[in-house]
Amino acid sequence: MIFFVNHAFFAESTRLSFSKAIPKTATRPGEVFHTDIGVLPTSTFSGYRYFIVFVDEYTRYVFTFLMRKRDEVYHVYEDLRRKVKEKIKYNYTVESEYDDEIKRVQSDNGKEYKKLARIIAKYNTHFRFTQAYTPQQNGMAERRIRMVMEKALCLLFDGHLSGALWGEAVMTSTYLINITPSAAIDMRSPYLLWHNRLPRITKLRTFGCAAYAWIPMDKRAKLEAHAVKCQFVGYDEEDRSGYRLLRLLDCEVIHSRDVRFNEAEFPRFADRVLAALPDERQRPCGCHHCDDHLAKTTASVEAILRDEDAVTKDHLRRRQRRTGEATYSTSSGTNSRRRTDEATYSTSSGTKQIRDLSASEAMDNQALPRTSEGGGSAKGSESSQWRNCTYED
Numbered sequence: 001m002i003f004f005v006n007h008a009f010f011a012e013s014t015r016l017s018f019s020k021a022i023p024k025t026a027t028r029p030g031e032v033f034h035t036d037i038g039v040l041p042t043s044t045f046s047g048y049r050y051f052i053v054f055v056d057e058y059t060r061y062v063f064t065f066l067m068r069k070r071d072e073v074y075h076v077y078e079d080l081r082r083k084v085k086e087k088i089k090y091n092y093t094v095e096s097e098y099d100d101e102i103k104r105v106q107s108d109n110g111k112e113y114k115k116l117a118r119i120i121a122k123y124n125t126h127f128r129f130t131q132a133y134t135p136q137q138n139g140m141a142e143r144r145i146r147m148v149m150e151k152a153l154c155l156l157f158d159g160h161l162s163g164a165l166w167g168e169a170v171m172t173s174t175y176l177i178n179i180t181p182s183a184a185i186d187m188r189s190p191y192l193l194w195h196n197r198l199p200r201i202t203k204l205r206t207f208g209c210a211a212y213a214w215i216p217m218d219k220r221a222k223l224e225a226h227a228v229k230c231q232f233v234g235y236d237e238e239d240r241s242g243y244r245l246l247r248l249l250d251c252e253v254i255h256s257r258d259v260r261f262n263e264a265e266f267p268r269f270a271d272r273v274l275a276a277l278p279d280e281r282q283r284p285c286g287c288h289h290c291d292d293h294l295a296k297t298t299a300s301v302e303a304i305l306r307d308e309d310a311v312t313k314d315h316l317r318r319r320q321r322r323t324g325e326a327t328y329s330t331s332s333g334t335n336s337r338r339r340t341d342e343a344t345y346s347t348s349s350g351t352k353q354i355r356d357l358s359a360s361e362a363m364d365n366q367a368l369p370r371t372s373e374g375g376g377s378a379k380g381s382e383s384s385q386w387r388n389c390t391y392e393d
Contacts, residue, residue: 018136025104026058029091029194030084033057034106035113036141037070038149044167045251051170054080055144059193060182062144064174066167073112074119081123091196101125108138148173159208159266168233168244168253172207175235200240205232210265211245214258230254231267 026032034055043049048066052073055062063083065076081102088100104126107113117127130137151173156165178191179199191199205211212227220226229248236242241257248267 022140024057026056028088029056029058029061030088030100031058031103032106033080033102033104034138034141034144036108036138036145037067037073037110037112038145038170040166040170042163042166045164045246046167046253048167051148051167052076053141053144053148053174055140056190056194057140059190060185061190061194062148062174062177064148064171066171070110070112071115073116077116077120087194104128106130106138106141108135144177147177151176155207159206161208161266162268165208165233165246168246169207171244172234175237203235203241205243205261206263207234208232208266210262210267211243212260212262213245213247213254213256227260229267230259232259232261 034057035052037050037052040049040051044066046066047068050067050070051064052067053062053064063080065079067073067076084102085100101123102125105117106128108130109132113127113129117129120127135142148170152166152169155161155169155172156163161169178194179189179201181187181189185193189199209232211230211232213230214227215225230245231248232243233246233253234244236244236255236257239255239257242255243257243259245254245256245259246252247254
């Protein structure tokens with residue numbers, strides 16, 4: 001009997017069941033956080049490859065930060081800590097220096113978290129790690145990672161957008177999760193519990209649609225365009241009325257509140273521009289934080305945009321030249337007269353030559369008498385008559 005039981009332990013070992021209920025230990029916002037790290041399928045325009053979420057246990061509010069490397073967790077945590085301290089001091093009475101600190105952080109056994117736990121021990125913050133191969137113990141953060149990725153994928157599919165917008169889609173999906181009511185907090189939104197105010201639903205726009213951002217007066221001439229075409233990629237949480245926009249000319253994210261949207265248009269990036277974007281397979285050092293590669297990529301994208309701008313300007317010049325053809329009508333019929341304008345300019349090292357002659361003028365000049373006046377040469381009299389002649393249409 002003992003022999004059978006011992007072998008059954010080896011052959012029939014299974015995992016124990018997990019409780020679906022998550023015990024709530026937080027008594028105020030910013031006291032307990034659950035965190036986890038996700039991987040972006042495609043690098044962003046700025047070279048971000050990872051994102052980290054911090055879920056406040058009391059309000060279920062989600063903080064999301066983009067990272068280029070996993071070891072940037074400490075800098076991200078300092079940013080989170082600053083936001084939490086501002087929130088607590090604004091809404092609660094602080095009696096000691098540690099009352100506005102984060103009390104506990106729940107995470108997995110990642111190396112970056114163990115290093116962070118040693119660093120932030122000075123803040124009297126306790127780290128609790130999960131058991132190995134047991135992500136169920138960090139279910140709150142794991143579930144938020146899944147929700148963020150699913151919503152981000154929906155945003156990209158809806159507008160048939162480029163994979164380079166994964167980072168912005170993740171940030172936007174986080175904002176949408178925070179303003180959505182949750183059954184875990186009595187059908188209230190995390191945004192309401194964290195900010196103590198309702199979110200502005202009228203601010204919502206279609207992700208990836210065309211947006212035209214106003215250009216300040218000191219950054220443009222009076223007769224230049226008053227707006228620049230962008231792509232809507234998210235919301236500015238620091239400014240309730242602000243938006244995050246991707247400027248199409250240089251793929252730079254800007255912030256603006258003076259925006260007009262066209263939600264029926266979804267701008268596309270040129271294939272040549274997308275081919276020059278950061279790709280982890282093309283990085284010379286194999287890491288995701290190669291500044292030299294990013295600098296070369298930026299220069300390549302700018303060169304492509306300059307070439308396309310030059311082609312566009314050349315096309316406009318040709319179009320203006322074609323539309324400059326004039327047709328004149330007379331009583332006996334219609335005569336076509338094409339005016340050829342040729343201008344050649346050079347720098348200080350060359351010469352400047354301007355020639356503006358029409359075919360009809362050249363024919364009229366051939367009919368002029370070529371007699372010398374005042375004993376001058378025939379060539380000089382011819383030039384004088386050319387200057388004094390007039391034409392009537």
